[in-house]
Amino acid sequence: MAIRVLLADDHRMLREGLRRSLSEEGFDVVGEADNGEQAVRLAAELTPDVVLMDVTMPEMDGVEATRIIRGSSTRTRILMLTMHADKDVLAEAIRAGASGYLVKDCSTEEVAEAVRMAASGDTDLSPHLAASMLDEVRRLERPDPTEEDRVITKREEEVLQRIADGCSTSEVASQLYISQKTVKNHLASIYQKLDARDRTQAVLQAVRMGIVHLS
Amino acid sequence: MAIRVLLADDHRMLREGLRRSLSEEGFDVVGEADNGEQAVRLAAELTPDVVLMDVTMPEMDGVEATRIIRGSSTRTRILMLTMHADKDVLAEAIRAGASGYLVKDCSTEEVAEAVRMAASGDTDLSPHLAASMLDEVRRLERPDPTEEDRVITKREEEVLQRIADGCSTSEVASQLYISQKTVKNHLASIYQKLDARDRTQAVLQAVRMGIVHLS
């Protein structure tokens, strides 16, 4: 019995290529989705053994789709597809229940191997796999181990996000129920950590680093 | 005689998929490159009829590689591959000498058709094609035609870019050889146009709109 695979990626070019490659490898590609919502729908309808799920998709991203599919008590395993190994995204994907990830720069053989591994994972080897993947991601993303895991404190991040959203010091203060001085202290700490000299630079740097997001 | 194609994309997954798809369509995939430098080298060595060239690649991006290949007096035609239609990037690709572009969300048939069209373009239909493509890009990027072509003045943009680069008012002033007051006047005008109330918001809005770019 062939392993049944669902492809979810918003680029048809990649889907068609994967379909051909996987078919030649003996897999049964049962469906294709070009966004997260469709992936969720087709996963419920087709109950594939494995979903190859791109992270970035319109309507609903791959991580959210993974969360929903994994939350629906099916045995479907999910492998994330990413352009580049991004620590934060992958960590979240794993928390969402992904069984593994594949960088798009890998060969058909590697994809086939990963799909077979994921499909055979009815015994839950995923916690172990997830842990080793997280290690790997850390290794990929942190060539300098002296660097802290968390550059910015949770509280500092809250302040920074509000600044990025257009709030002034006093507005941030009242939103977080703290004094203006505390906000300024957090900001001062942020400036040091992000090597910025004012809020404009701090927000830009945070955007570059993916700490805050443009609304 | 089959059309000879070179694939240049840093994601092996996509390359292998394209290779299979194009082979089935009767094309001769003569080589694969995973970065721009290699694409230039292989294009010179293999003299393919068409190069399918991804825009974003390590070492050297696709636009630069296109410029070099087109500059080397070969008849090789180049089709750009992009994730999403981005006006600026595509316009530059066309200036660099690309014969067309393909969004990665297109079918094998469309790819095949585009490759055939590009290969048959020994008579230079490219100027016309380029023009129509530019129109299309503009249409894609400008759903609202009431919008002004230029929201921000050239001078205002210079000020804004320097602010985004981390300059203070006085630094911008001395860099542009104008007084601080003039910089502040420009900024005031920018705030009005971008619906921002301070430089932080103005810069963020400009980044969203693609007016300025993160360094």
Next chain:
DNA sequence: TGACCAATGGCCCGTCCGGGGGATGTTCTC
């Protein structure tokens, strides 16, 4: 030619921001 606008600049003002002190309490870890 007169209307308009971009670009330049001056003076003044109130507010905001960044940074310098120092202080308290909690929550961890070692």
Next chain:
DNA sequence: GAGAACATCCCCCGGACGGGCCATTGGTCA
């Protein structure tokens, strides 16, 4: 239980910032 982070707050100060009002110089376009 000592020490390190983290989060909270105070006072103070100089400079940066945003804005109001107005003026001059060039273009462009009707």
